[in-house]
Amino acid sequence: MPEQGAVLEGDTMSVKMEFPDEYIEILKSYAEQNDVTVQTAIADTLEFLELKNESFTHYRIAVENPGNYLHDPEELNAKAMRQIYMDLFGEDSVGDTIHCYYNPDRLNVLLMDIVFDDSVPLWTLIETFHNKIPGMEFSQDILSLFYVHDRFDGGHDKIAELMDWMNSDHEDDGFETAGYYESIYEEPDDEEFFDDEDFDDYDDEDYEFEDDETEE
Secondary structure, eight states: OOOSEEEEEOSSOEEEEEOOHHHHHHHHHHHHHTTOOHHHHHHHHHHHHHHTTOEEEEEEEEEESGGGGSSSGGGOOHHHHHHHHHHHHHSSSSOEEEEEEOOTTTOSEEEEEEEEEEEEEHHHHHHHTTTOOOEEEEETTEEEEEEOSOTTSSHHHHHHHHHHHHTSSOOOOSOEEEEEEOOTTOOOOHHHHOOGGGGTTOOGGGOOOOOSSOOO
């Protein structure tokens, strides 16, 4: 018989939530499909329901085992992996600056700090990344997204510590990439609208201009 509830365990609290049997089966199926624990699936979903209609300009993203989401990851080095993820989240956007860190020998988690030129709905980022619901933490106008298997196994603290290190002044160890992606919505410069050739077909005699001097 399916279990009657699921226990969410955090650093400072333990919460027991009871669900009907059919809900537990749905949660188990979802967790298996998305490679997360049932407890993680519940926590991620509850946070998503609270923030799903919000938009933000500053996101931080942690992707555990980033190679699992790519084809032939064994053929990619750390630099190529960083570039793929930066392009995925940076291109076709409102314009953004991305700082990415990935050193699999240190921790097999890829980190990104993304500052968009304009607010971007949370839905947009979720649709960008396999429509997978991540764990979420909102602090100081920054929304952090955690694509991890188990948020309650103690690994979260290591990820948070590495993310703090990446976003602080530190010595570059050669595993960082940063870049700016231009907005796809940016209007062309004025000269692209008004080219000298555009006026070749016009005759000045056809137009009358007001004289700045007042006739006496």
